[in-house]
Amino acid sequence: MQTxxxxxxxxxxxxxxxxxxxxxxxxxxxxxxxxPHLPEQWHGxxxxxxxxxxxPTASFYQTRSLSGGPYRVDARPPSGNPPGSDFEFxxxxxxxxxxxRNAILSPLDGLSWPQEGPLAAALTAALNDWVxxxxxxxxxxxxxxxxxxxxxxxxxxxxxxxRAADDRFVQVLMYARTREPxxxxxxxxxxxxxxxxxxxxxxxxxxxxxxxxxxxxGSYHFEEHASFTWAMQAHVVSLxxxxxxxxxxxxxxxxxxxxxxxxxxxxWRMDRAWRQMGPEFAGLTEAPSAIIRRHFYFTTxxxxxxxxxxxxxxxxxxxxxxxxxxxxxxxxxxxxxxxxRALPAAITGELRTKIMRTNAEHVFRFPKPKP
Amino acid sequence: xxxxxxxxxxxFPADAQRLVHVAGRDIAVFNVGGTLYALRNRxxxxxxxxxxxxxxxxxxxxxxxxYRYRSDRKFVKCAWHSWEFDLATGHSxxxxxxxxxxxxxxxxxxxxSLIQSSPPEGGVPEALFAEVYPVTVEDDYVVVILDx
Amino acid sequence: MDALRPFLSEHWSxxxxxxxxxxxxxxxxxxxxxxxxxGGAEVTxxxxxxxxxxxxxxxxxxxxxxxxxxRNPYFAAALATxxxxxxxxxWLDREPRLLASIAVxxxxxxxxxxxxxxxxxSDRRFAQVYLPARAWDPYGNRRYxxxxxxxxxHNLTVGIxxxxxxxxxxxxxxxxxxYFDEYCSAGQLFQAHIVSxxxxxxxxxxxxxxxxxxxxxxxxxPTLFWKIDTEWKSxxxxxxxxxRPPSEYIREHVRVTAQPLDIPPESGQELRDVLxxxxxxxxxxxxxxxxxxxAVDLEPLHAQLTPEERQRFDHDNAAEVFRIEQRLAQxxxxxxxx
Numbered sequence: 001m002q003t004x005x006x007x008x009x010x011x012x013x014x015x016x017x018x019x020x021x022x023x024x025x026x027x028x029x030x031x032x033x034x035x036p037h038l039p040e041q042w043h044g045x046x047x048x049x050x051x052x053x054x055x056p057t058a059s060f061y062q063t064r065s066l067s068g069g070p071y072r073v074d075a076r077p078p079s080g081n082p083p084g085s086d087f088e089f090x091x092x093x094x095x096x097x098x099x100x101r102n103a104i105l106s107p108l109d110g111l112s113w114p115q116e117g118p119l120a121a122a123l124t125a126a127l128n129d130w131v132x133x134x135x136x137x138x139x140x141x142x143x144x145x146x147x148x149x150x151x152x153x154x155x156x157x158x159x160x161x162x163r164a165a166d167d168r169f170v171q172v173l174m175y176a177r178t179r180e181p182x183x184x185x186x187x188x189x190x191x192x193x194x195x196x197x198x199x200x201x202x203x204x205x206x207x208x209x210x211x212x213x214x215x216x217x218g219s220y221h222f223e224e225h226a227s228f229t230w231a232m233q234a235h236v237v238s239l240x241x242x243x244x245x246x247x248x249x250x251x252x253x254x255x256x257x258x259x260x261x262x263x264x265x266x267x268w269r270m271d272r273a274w275r276q277m278g279p280e281f282a283g284l285t286e287a288p289s290a291i292i293r294r295h296f297y298f299t300t301x302x303x304x305x306x307x308x309x310x311x312x313x314x315x316x317x318x319x320x321x322x323x324x325x326x327x328x329x330x331x332x333x334x335x336x337x338x339x340x341r342a343l344p345a346a347i348t349g350e351l352r353t354k355i356m357r358t359n360a361e362h363v364f365r366f367p368k369p370k371p
Numbered sequence: 372x373x374x375x376x377x378x379x380x381x382x383f384p385a386d387a388q389r390l391v392h393v394a395g396r397d398i399a400v401f402n403v404g405g406t407l408y409a410l411r412n413r414x415x416x417x418x419x420x421x422x423x424x425x426x427x428x429x430x431x432x433x434x435x436x437x438y439r440y441r442s443d444r445k446f447v448k449c450a451w452h453s454w455e456f457d458l459a460t461g462h463s464x465x466x467x468x469x470x471x472x473x474x475x476x477x478x479x480x481x482x483x484s485l486i487q488s489s490p491p492e493g494g495v496p497e498a499l500f501a502e503v504y505p506v507t508v509e510d511d512y513v514v515v516i517l518d519x
Numbered sequence: 520m521d522a523l524r525p526f527l528s529e530h531w532s533x534x535x536x537x538x539x540x541x542x543x544x545x546x547x548x549x550x551x552x553x554x555x556x557x558g559g560a561e562v563t564x565x566x567x568x569x570x571x572x573x574x575x576x577x578x579x580x581x582x583x584x585x586x587x588x589x590r591n592p593y594f595a596a597a598l599a600t601x602x603x604x605x606x607x608x609x610w611l612d613r614e615p616r617l618l619a620s621i622a623v624x625x626x627x628x629x630x631x632x633x634x635x636x637x638x639x640x641s642d643r644r645f646a647q648v649y650l651p652a653r654a655w656d657p658y659g660n661r662r663y664x665x666x667x668x669x670x671x672x673h674n675l676t677v678g679i680x681x682x683x684x685x686x687x688x689x690x691x692x693x694x695x696x697x698y699f700d701e702y703c704s705a706g707q708l709f710q711a712h713i714v715s716x717x718x719x720x721x722x723x724x725x726x727x728x729x730x731x732x733x734x735x736x737x738x739x740x741p742t743l744f745w746k747i748d749t750e751w752k753s754x755x756x757x758x759x760x761x762x763r764p765p766s767e768y769i770r771e772h773v774r775v776t777a778q779p780l781d782i783p784p785e786s787g788q789e790l791r792d793v794l795x796x797x798x799x800x801x802x803x804x805x806x807x808x809x810x811x812x813x814a815v816d817l818e819p820l821h822a823q824l825t826p827e828e829r830q831r832f833d834h835d836n837a838a839e840v841f842r843i844e845q846r847l848a849q850x851x852x853x854x855x856x857x
Contacts, residue, residue, distance in 0.1 A: 065756035066453055067425035073450035074423035180693045181700075213711035214689040214704070216656040220718045222754045223657070223711075226747060227691055230707035234690035237703045241696060261742040268789075269736050269781040270703045276779075276813050277555050282699045304745035305752070314792035315742065335753070336451055341417035416752075432759035435720030439759075453753045465752045465764075 016339045019356035021103040022299050023204070023256050023328030024094065026135055028109050028127075029085035037126035037133075045119050064221030066334050075332035083332035087135060094331050095141055098339050101357065102366065103331075105135055106145035106173050111206045116152035121159060124148050128163050136168045143366070144169040145202065151179055153186060157193035164197040167367040171200045175207030176228050176258060182235040183242030191248055198365050200252035200297070203235060232258035233266055240270065240291045241283060252363060253296050260298035260325060264318035267292055293321055297363055299328040300355060301337040309346035322351055326360045372516055380479055380511040383407065388447075390422035394517055398475065401426060401458060403445050408458040409515045410447070411473040415463070419451035421472065427455070476516040485512060522609070526601035531594070543598075545585025549651070549682030550811075551698060560810035564613045571809050576834070577616045577843050578807075579646060581680060581733065582606055587625045587651050588684045595624030599634050603645070611644045615848045618841060620649035620678055628662060632669045639673035646841040647676040647731065651683025652708040659715030667725045674727075676774075676840055679712055681705055681734035706781075709735040710743050713769055717747070720760040722768045729840050730773045734808060736781040741796035744769065770798070774840050776806035777820070777832075779813040786819050800828045804837040 028034055035043060067073055075093065077086035084090055084107075094103060109127055114120040124147045135142045146163045148156035150173075163169050172194045180186060182203065194201050205228045211217045212227040214234075232255050245251060270288035279285055298321075306312040316322070327343070330336050343352060377391045383402045390412055391398050397412035399422035412421050425448045429441035446455040446464065455464035461474035520541055524532045534540075550557040560566070571578050584602045589595040602622040611617050621638050623631040638645050648670050650658065658679065670677050688694045689708065695701050709732050722728060744766035751765050761768070783789055794800065808814050821829060838844065 063757050065754050067448055073425060074420055178692050181690065181695055183696065210691055210693050211687050212691050213657060214687060214691065214708050215654040215711045216687050218657050218715055219660065220757055222718050222750060222757055223714055225750055226714050230711065231691040233707055234692045234695065234704050237700050238695055241700050259746060261745060262739060265739040265742065265781055268738055268783055269706060272779065272781055272815065273699065273702055277699060281555060305749040306745050311796045318789055334452060338417040430756050430759045434723050435760045437760065465755060
């Protein structure tokens with residue numbers, strides 16, 4: 001389906017202030033596109049890599065009711081390649097359609113790859129190379145994410161150390177469904193490597209390993225979509241109590257696509273339990289909500305539809321993290337949030353500007369302009 | 372009320388869905404098995420393009436495991452978030468009273484009747500057709516009626 | 520075990536002596552005695568009379584026995600019968616203002632249904648089927664439908680209660696580091712169950728079913744509603760029997776006990792906001808959670824309620840959902856609290 005002129009949308013878009021898009025998904029046009037970046041010794045194993053059933057979405061919940069799969073139907077480039085794989089088409093549909101200062105790319109191809117071992121390390125390094133040459137080199141508005149083998153923290157740390165020399169890579173990618181909660185010591189070398197270079201760690205929807213809920217496997221994709229929120233909640237609890245933030249006081253964790261309206265109730269629960277069971281029992285010398293407010297950030301997409309703007313604003317007050325919420329489109333996924341429509345009108349003025357741009361400017365270290 | 376010619380019928384074959392630009396409005400035109408529909412192109416949710424959406428039959432249910440597909444009732448699922456809109460009325464499936472999109476009367480008229488009646492106002496869609504249509508007696512045209 | 524032996528068969532009474540079985544491990548795991556909130560108090564009929572029935576006209580007693588972690592279906596069934604029989608003899612027979620939940624062997628649906636029928640047809644003082652929040656499957660799953668069928672047949676609520684142990688880790692990302700972590704994350708289990716029940720059409724299939732969430736934390740409800748109602752507009756066609764926004768089914772069919780209420784201390788505005796977001800007090804019911812010590816002061820909540828709302832919260836919502844008046848003995852029918 002060709003992109004056709006949508007004049008009204010363009011007119012509307014012009015009313016949007018320049019913003020930073022914290023979550024955009026480019027991706028390989030084909031498996032073969034990775035080969036030029038992958039050392040020869042890994043070509044054979046890569047070719048033989050069947051799409052291991054890594055994602056429950058892809059395997060157990062195939063009745064999801066979306067015409068384009070995970071994508072917007074109109075995001076398919078004319079080439080027929082997957083949405084997000086065609087640089088020029090994506091640039092047109094995103095950077096040229098909206099006043100975007102920067103868009104942070106995180107390809108999710110790694111979700112169907114192994115998450116540990118030397119092949120995993122080679123593949124993620126090759127993917128990062130592909131992004132650097134095919135995207136970052138071609139438009140300085142695009143920024144990159146360091147993709148790593150998530151369950152193999154030593155190899156992941158090595159890739160972070162290597163890739164961070166390129167200051168266009170501004171964050172490290174972890175997935176929401178991991179084998180262990182993210183506070184687990186096995187992941188600490190990743191955090192060490194990221195924090196050392198002032199890189200936030202983003203936790204993005206995706207991944208597999210355990211049943212999708214703590215009560216077992218649901219039957220419908222509807223439930224699976226909801227379950228990422230629960231994974232994020234478990235990670236927050238785990239990270240807060242793990243002692244990681246004592247070790248890395250500057251570490252930033254960005255939760256992406258998991259929502260944020262659930263955070264106040266979790267803060268209230270954790271604080272109440274901390275007060276009642278005692279700081280010693282919880283192993284925390286300060287209230288969990290204080291730790292959450294210092295170290296966690298959230299992207300807005302997908303925004304919940306809330307009938308009453310007052311209700312949403314109340315939850316934002318409960319959250320009290322105006323400087324920690326950042327706008328993202330999630331282009332080209334189906335639950336894309338349009339920049340002019342996603343934030344309710346009740347979010348105005350300084351708060352809107354923070355969410356759309358200035359918060360991200362403080363979270364990410366943007367590369368210095370080249371002379 | 373004004374009639375606007377949006378093109379020849381041959382330009383809207385069966386199962387076509389097209390975006391046309393008419394009198395300052397983006398309008399999604401659908402030909403579903405010979406029946407024409409016209410909806411305002413902008414989804415009331417976040418502005419997604421309905422012309423890129425997927426046409427589906429109605430799906431209702433009397434209870435768990437019961438699936439009633441209604442091929443006689445047509446909906447378009449918005450290309451972005453899959454909200455369903457009744458092609459005939461523009462009402463959304465999930466919140467028909469409050470979430471709806473404008474549906475326009477659309478019909479086919481022969482050239483000779485168009486020439487004989489008052490000339491269509493508003494001009495021709497520029498998005499797809501650069502040239503002005505000479506309306507000839509023999510051809511059939513798709514006509515959308517807008518409030519002026 | 521000695522307390523239960525009179526209610527076990529000769530075989531199980533002997534077998535548990537032979538193998539040294541004392542109690543399901545799940546009890547200690549769910550409510551560890553060394554925990555500041557759960558440890559210490561010994562509960563007796565007298566202590567309930569003194570600590571609960573001084574203020575409350577009636578009380579629903581939940582005995583968590585950890586049957587979900589007993590994989591042997593026959594042992595689990597035998598224990599369920601024993602626990603329920605013991606509840607009737609040692610508690611309900613001694614205090615007419617008490618009602619109870621039915622312990623069921625959730626791992627074997629046939630046995631669970633048989634036990635529900637056995638108890639409910641002979642003893643109307645059992646008002647609810649007890650299920651732990653940790654589970655082998657989300658409770659909307661079709662394999663559990665015979666249990667809901669038996670529950671509605673006998674006008675029993677289905678109670679999903681904090682705690683439990685099964686083979687599933689308690690989160691989608693594996694086991695957590697310690698008890699505090701698991702306690703903090705427990706809300707998501709309740710959410711998974713009610714989302715499952717909506718998606719699977721349980722409330723459509725069983726329109727009179729009422730589900731009670733106990734010790735759930737409560738304040739996560741409004742934002743869950745927003746999320747699933749948003750999702751429904753996009754994903755409706757996968758579950759077309761969900762004909763209305765998912766939150767409407769939950770508002771109609773689900774009730775929550777108040778304690779422990781996850782709210783900041785001395786909360787005024789936050790409580791007001793959550794009540795506004797919830798649309799009122801209809802879903803909430805007073806609870807003490809005696810003898811657990813994680814209850815919060817309810818004065819801030821009471822301060823937000825009109826007298827009529829207070830009446831519903833303290834008494835009427837529970838009286839209705841548990842059918843208290845029909846269940847209590849006529850001469851001890853619950854009177855309205857002063």
